[in-house]
Amino acid sequence: MxxxxxxxxxxxxxxxxxxxxxxxxxxxxxxxxxxxxxxxxxxxxxxxxxxxxxxxxxxxxxxxxxxxxxxxxxxxxxxxxxxxxxxxxxxxxxxxxxxxxxxxxxxxxxxxxxxxxxxxxxxxxxxxxxxxxxxxxLANKLMFLNFKTIKGKLANYILKLAAPDKSEITMPKSQSEMAQFFGVTRPSFARSLKEMEQEGLIETNRREIKIINKQQLIRLLQQ
Missing domain, CATH: 2.60.120.10 (Jelly Rolls)
Structure with missing residues (x-):
């Protein structure tokens, strides 16, 4: 065995x-x-x-x-x-x-x-x-942790899942798991996700995410 x-x-x-x-x-x-x-x-x-x-x-x-x-x-x-x-x-x-x-x-x-x-x-x-x-x-993880805002981290995560040319993705983790992965509270994570949807960057349906404004997601990486 x-x-x-x-x-x-x-x-x-x-x-x-x-x-x-x-x-x-x-x-x-x-x-x-x-x-x-x-x-x-x-x-x-x-x-x-x-x-x-x-x-x-x-x-x-x-x-x-x-x-x-x-x-x-x-x-x-x-x-x-x-x-x-x-x-x-x-x-x-x-x-x-x-x-x-x-x-x-x-x-x-x-x-x-x-x-x-x-x-x-x-x-x-x-x-x-x-x-x-x-x-x-580990190199990718360090780059990810370098993003200062939750939105920046989330934008990076979504864009990586969507590479090279997807516009719709399925999040592999629950919101609680994602919050822990990002090192933030679940309410903070959920609020950032909601704000990105209200700003017209994405559309969400449970774990399904559709990218609406890819260029704006890329700009979040620079904040």
Whole structure:
């Protein structure tokens, strides 16, 4: 069961459960369990293990200068946690990591990760792709957080979903989830969405959004 789960993870994809069992036979690893709300790692804790979610999901959060918690992302099974921060001079967790529900995590020692790099080219390639994708995600997230207004963030989000030429989109999250993603209260998010509709920028129907004035949405990015 364990090796079947791990074979679905991006870092082990393409390696059969049977080959994984043999590959990990001499590796140092643990299976750790957490309950909802448990803190798995604090920001700036040392990252000394490759951690892969086997069951449930976790969330990464950081605090802005005012002390408000901003959710960066949810990480579902079977994805790795902070794989891009296992190496480097400051190999520390960039965010607080908390369990969203009942969670099981596969934790592989850093020394064993290095051994696997030398033993298996597929694992090495997968790992490099994983950390490259994560770096791109974080770069996009930082650009997103740079927008100072809720409308600017919302305009950026809508335009990205609509790229390259859509005029209608479906929001993948509820208003409560979007507010948490933006780091604002739900009433503030709902008010900004309503104002954008009243100003003739968009039309909304539950999660369905139709772009009415794309140029004005683009101008919001500059505010």
């Amino acid at each position: 364990l090796y079947q789960q791990l074979s679905q993870s991006p870092v082990f994809r393409g390696i059969s459960p049977e080959d994984l069992e043999e590959l990990l036979s001499n590796a140092q690893f643990q299976i750790k369990k957490y309950t909802k709300g448990d803190m798995i790692a604090f920001r700036e804790d040392r990252c000394e293990n490759l951690m892969i979610v086997l069951k449930g999901s976790v969330k990464g959060e950081m605090l802005d200068p005012s002390g408000k918690s901003i959710k960066i992302e949810d990480i579902m099974a079977p994805y790795p946690i902070a794989s891009a921060f296992l190496f480097g001079q400051r190999n520390q967790f960039p965010v607080n990591v908390t369990a969203n529900d009942e969670v099981e995590i596969f934790s592989l020692a850093k020394a064993s990760v290095i051994d696997l790099f030398m033993e298996n080219k597929v694992f090495l390639t997968n790992y490099l792709n994983s950390i490259s994708n994560r770096s791109q995600f």
